[in-house]
Amino acid sequence: xxxxxxxxxxxxxxxxxxxxxxxxxxxxxxxxxxxxxxxxxxxxxxxxxxxxxxxxxxxxxxxxxxxxxxxxxxxxxxxxxxxxxxxxxxxxxxxxxxxxxxxxxxxxxxxxxxxxxxxxxxxxxxxxxxxxxxxxxxxxxxxxxxxxxxxxxxxxxxxxxxxxxxxxxxxxxxxxxxxxxxxxxxxxxxxxxxxxxxxxxxxxxxxxxxxxxxxxxxxxxxxxxxxxxxxxxxxxxxxxxxxxxxxxxxxxxxxxxxxxxxxxxxxxxxxxxxxxxxxxxxxxxxxxxxxxxxxxxxxxxxxxxxxxxxxxxxxxxxxxxxxxxxxxxxxxxxxxxxxxxxxxxxxxxxxxxxxxxxxxxxxxxxxxxxxxxxxxxxxxxxxxxxxxxxxxxxxxxxxxxxxxxxxxxxxxxxxxxxxxxxxxxxxxxxxxxxxxxxxxxxxxxxxxxxxxxxxxxxxxxxxxxxxxxxxxxxxxxxxxxxxxx
Numbered sequence: 001x002x003x004x005x006x007x008x009x010x011x012x013x014x015x016x017x018x019x020x021x022x023x024x025x026x027x028x029x030x031x032x033x034x035x036x037x038x039x040x041x042x043x044x045x046x047x048x049x050x051x052x053x054x055x056x057x058x059x060x061x062x063x064x065x066x067x068x069x070x071x072x073x074x075x076x077x078x079x080x081x082x083x084x085x086x087x088x089x090x091x092x093x094x095x096x097x098x099x100x101x102x103x104x105x106x107x108x109x110x111x112x113x114x115x116x117x118x119x120x121x122x123x124x125x126x127x128x129x130x131x132x133x134x135x136x137x138x139x140x141x142x143x144x145x146x147x148x149x150x151x152x153x154x155x156x157x158x159x160x161x162x163x164x165x166x167x168x169x170x171x172x173x174x175x176x177x178x179x180x181x182x183x184x185x186x187x188x189x190x191x192x193x194x195x196x197x198x199x200x201x202x203x204x205x206x207x208x209x210x211x212x213x214x215x216x217x218x219x220x221x222x223x224x225x226x227x228x229x230x231x232x233x234x235x236x237x238x239x240x241x242x243x244x245x246x247x248x249x250x251x252x253x254x255x256x257x258x259x260x261x262x263x264x265x266x267x268x269x270x271x272x273x274x275x276x277x278x279x280x281x282x283x284x285x286x287x288x289x290x291x292x293x294x295x296x297x298x299x300x301x302x303x304x305x306x307x308x309x310x311x312x313x314x315x316x317x318x319x320x321x322x323x324x325x326x327x328x329x330x331x332x333x334x335x336x337x338x339x340x341x342x343x344x345x346x347x348x349x350x351x352x353x354x355x356x357x358x359x360x361x362x363x364x365x366x367x368x369x370x371x372x373x374x375x376x377x378x379x380x381x382x383x384x385x386x387x388x389x390x391x392x393x394x395x396x397x398x399x400x401x402x403x404x405x406x407x408x409x410x411x412x413x414x415x416x417x418x419x420x421x422x423x424x425x426x427x428x429x430x431x432x433x434x435x436x437x438x439x440x441x442x443x444x445x446x447x448x449x450x451x452x453x454x455x456x457x458x459x460x461x462x463x464x465x466x467x468x469x470x471x472x473x474x475x476x477x478x479x480x481x482x483x484x485x
Contacts, residue, residue: 004043005036005386007247010254011048011093011231014074015059018081020283020290020328021251023300024316028280029249030087031317032388034443038462039383044242046235047082048093049075052211053224054203055128067210071096084301086309086446093235095212095227103234104227105215107269112216116162116268119217122200123155132225133200146253159202159220166264167193173263173273179386181259182279184323185252189259199261201226229262232274245274246386252279278388281325298328308480310445311337317444318396322389334485341448344403345441346479349452351410352434355427356472359415363469364425366433368405375399376440376462395444402437406430432467439465448479 009029012022026047033045051071060070075094082089093100111117124133127144134144134151144151170193174181181189202220203211211221236242248258258277266273285296303312315333320326366372375398382391410430415423435456442449442460453460455477456470 002241003039003041003384004242004246005032005041006044006046006236006242006245007032007036007249008045008232008235008245009047010250011050011095011228012078013053013055014049014051014071014078015055017074017077018300020285020298020300023081023085023312024280024283024320025249025251026082026087026089027085027313027316028278028322028388029247030089031313031392031443032247032249033088033090034446034460035383035391035462038439038443038460039380040461040463041383042242044091044236044239045089046091046093046232047087047089048091048231048235049078049095050224050228050231051075051094051096052221052227054208054210057208057210058128068096081301084304084309085312088446091235093231095231097234099237100231100234101212103237104212104222104230107230107233107265108222108226109215110270111161111265111268114268116165117159117201117216118162120158120160120198121155122158122160123153125151126154127151135195156200156204156207158200158204158223159214159217160198161201161226161261161265161268163199163261163264164196166267167196169267170260170263173267177273177275179276180263180274181277182323185255185259185279189256192256192260196260199223225257225261226265229257229265232262233271244272246276247388248274248277249388250277250279252281255279276386278322280320280322283320284325284327286329286331287327307337307483308341308447310447310480311341314341314445317392318400322392334483337480337483340400341445342480342482344400344407345445345448348403348407348410348434349438349448349477349479352427352431353455353472353474353477355415356431357475359419359427360424361428361431361469361472362421362424363432364427364429366406366429366467367409368402368433369467372402372433372436372467375402376465379440379462395441399437399440402433403441406433406437428469431472432469435470436465436467451477451479 007029009025029045033043036043056067060067125139126133127147129147130144138145143149201223202214205219205221208221212227214220214222232245250258263273285298288296290297300312315336319332319336382394413426415426435458438449438452439462455474
């Protein structure tokens, strides 16, 4: 059986530029893409922009633009942001693409013909920001539970998807596929099925005309979620053997749509379901919710420009526990950049290159070679089980510790003092270990580790990484810039 990894982010609503939360999701997916590439898997990384809906129309109107003009501009903004953050997606899909619209209409037609879509009337508490109706029980003091803003009471004629009829099918799917739901949120998701209701999947054209027209009623457009989720299918429609998704990565605020609505839609459509959803928590800044009024909003692109894309990746992937709410602490961020990325990894790279030039190198045995090979085997096993939370813990705790071990061994042996044959073997041993560990670290810090692998003519491959003595053809190797805060 072919080893593959199809990983996705949600498609982002392009009514504002990327923020720290969307950067966290996308960086996590990029890490997965690079890691599975490095083990020789056939991979595909899909991200994109969700370009239809009432919210887009409203923002465009306020800006004096057409919805298409707005989404064209914002899609370009996202592309530029992901380029700066070193994101290696395979496709950035747009829901305004004709190919996507065609598949959405085909999907809707098939579900309608099956009898799972019907026309009715809906009245409820509607949040424009979420583009979702809420029950009174879900509201917080009459406000949207996520935006904490007042909702609107709306009554519309619309089409509904028979979500309630899939309750038992969903429960059965969860039981038979324990890895699909994150354990942390499993009971919460299952509890939402207690009062599961059919879901409104359209809006009348007179209310919202910026969307995909229903194939069975041109006076209605598809509800944004019923349109958006299908991108995971349309995004790989032309790629044989890539379906189903192996990892849907997202923030917890949209977990329900992926855990309940999306599987039910696919059951109705009659296609294999995704293998797992991976959910991260919300981020605060120095213990406080991000807010323009507090002046504490972290712009990921400003962080990248001042420090590096690796600095942001390293912090988010090793200092924030995936699955839990996390905090972006400026103090901890600056310390991790200065002490770990520069102090441990960057300085070790440059020291070893300079020692290779001043002392020389010979093929010596690094005392922890067996441990390094064991770590690769452990990582390979975690990768084969698609255990992202455990993989990230492994990187932050066990793998990074080997950088410290190489530093400690070098400091203990002090090869710069004697510069004899034994000293050359120590430098060679450390250099072999460092290049090997850099191959394993490349998915985490592709900018810095990539420079190391390129400097020593090694592939960006964990599967093929070896402990052979590299040639040194450079005089220095500077990976990161020092920043004065």
